[in-house]
Amino acid sequence: MTYPVDMSVKPEVSAHFDEATNTISYIVRDPASVHCAIIDSVMDIDYAAGRITYDHADALIAEIESKGLKLDWIIETHVHADHLSAAPYIQQRLGGRIGVGEKIMVVQETFGKIFNEGTEFQRDGSQFDALFKDGDTYKVGEMTCFAIYTPGHTPACMVHVMGDVAFAGDTLFMPDGGSARADFPGGDAGQLYDSIQKVLSLPDEMRLFMCHDYGPNGRAIQWETTVAAQKADNIHVGGGKTREDFIKFRTERDAQLAVPKLIIPSLQVNMRAGELPRDKDGNLMLKVPVNGI
Numbered sequence: 660m661t662y663p664v665d666m667s668v669k670p671e672v673s674a675h676f677d678e679a680t681n682t683i684s685y686i687v688r689d690p691a692s693v694h695c696a697i698i699d700s701v702m703d704i705d706y707a708a709g710r711i712t713y714d715h716a717d718a719l720i721a722e723i724e725s726k727g728l729k730l731d732w733i734i735e736t737h738v739h740a741d742h743l744s745a746a747p748y749i750q751q752r753l754g755g756r757i758g759v760g761e762k763i764m765v766v767q768e769t770f771g772k773i774f775n776e777g778t779e780f781q782r783d784g785s786q787f788d789a790l791f792k793d794g795d796t797y798k799v800g801e802m803t804c805f806a807i808y809t810p811g812h813t814p815a816c817m818v819h820v821m822g823d824v825a826f827a828g829d830t831l832f833m834p835d836g837g838s839a840r841a842d843f844p845g846g847d848a849g850q851l852y853d854s855i856q857k858v859l860s861l862p863d864e865m866r867l868f869m870c871h872d873y874g875p876n877g878r879a880i881q882w883e884t885t886v887a888a889q890k891a892d893n894i895h896v897g898g899g900k901t902r903e904d905f906i907k908f909r910t911e912r913d914a915q916l917a918v919p920k921l922i923i924p925s926l927q928v929n930m931r932a933g934e935l936p937r938d939k940d941g942n943l944m945l946k947v948p949v950n951g952i
């Protein structure tokens with residue numbers, strides 16, 4: 660696959676870090692217009708209390724409104740297991756289309772079963788406005804953007820490229836953070852390695868923005884690096900580590916990792932494009948499948 664890379668287009672990127680989930684949401688602005696996109700928004704949840712709020716999303720909305728921007732796209736790099744998407748809340752206020760990888764259908768099939776969703780839960784991706792395949796292009800104002808299919812962490816992961824910027828989703832973390840886990844249902848360490856190679860084959864100077872940072876070894880939170888820096892220094896894949904090395908390391912590491920705190924509400928909401936599920940009477944209601952995940 661040859662991707663339509665155009666390093667001459669340099670969008671403005673504004674990062675919003677969510678302390679509760681270590682997620683970074685982005686507003687990306689087309690340099691030639693007032694059009695923009697949001698990547699990976701966050702809805703706030705107090706899971707113990709069953710309470711949803713929108714402070715993080717409101718900050719994104721406020722920035723877009725104060726700059727007079729027009730929102731074209733609300734992109735999900737994948738079905739997140741560690742935070743809930745605020746895409747529908749943002750769409751209601753600002754418009755824009757919600758897009759995700761077309762393999763969302765695989766994720767919906769898997770978790771539709773685990774959460775014992777009835778036939779009213781569609782597993783065809785129809786909750787989203789657009790489903791991307793590898794290499795699909797779309798516009799943010801005059802800027803041509805494209806999606807790269809990058810499975811491994813989940814079957815529906817995609818990296819999104821806009822001008823000289825790529826949003827890594829959960830493929831790579833910062834060089835000293837390494838890579839995302841590959842042990843969720845449908846995940847695969849070998850596939851993740853291959854997907855990371857696709858990202859590393861982008862131009863060296865491409866700016867890379869992470870979906871998460873956990874400040875390893877006590878350093879301050881960071882989210883921006885480059886393809887060149889990842890190739891040289893990434894602790895899991897940099898410096899020419901082999902596919903076999905990576906699979907062995909990733910598999911051993913993943914066996915030690917705890918389940919993400921918000922995986923149960925996150926999957927139920929994110930597989931519905933950010934809509935909360937409802938019970939038979941129409942109340943917003945989340946389930947907990949006992950010993951199901």
Ligand SMILES: [Fe+2]
Pocket residue numbers: 737738739740741812829
């Ligand atoms: Fe993730």
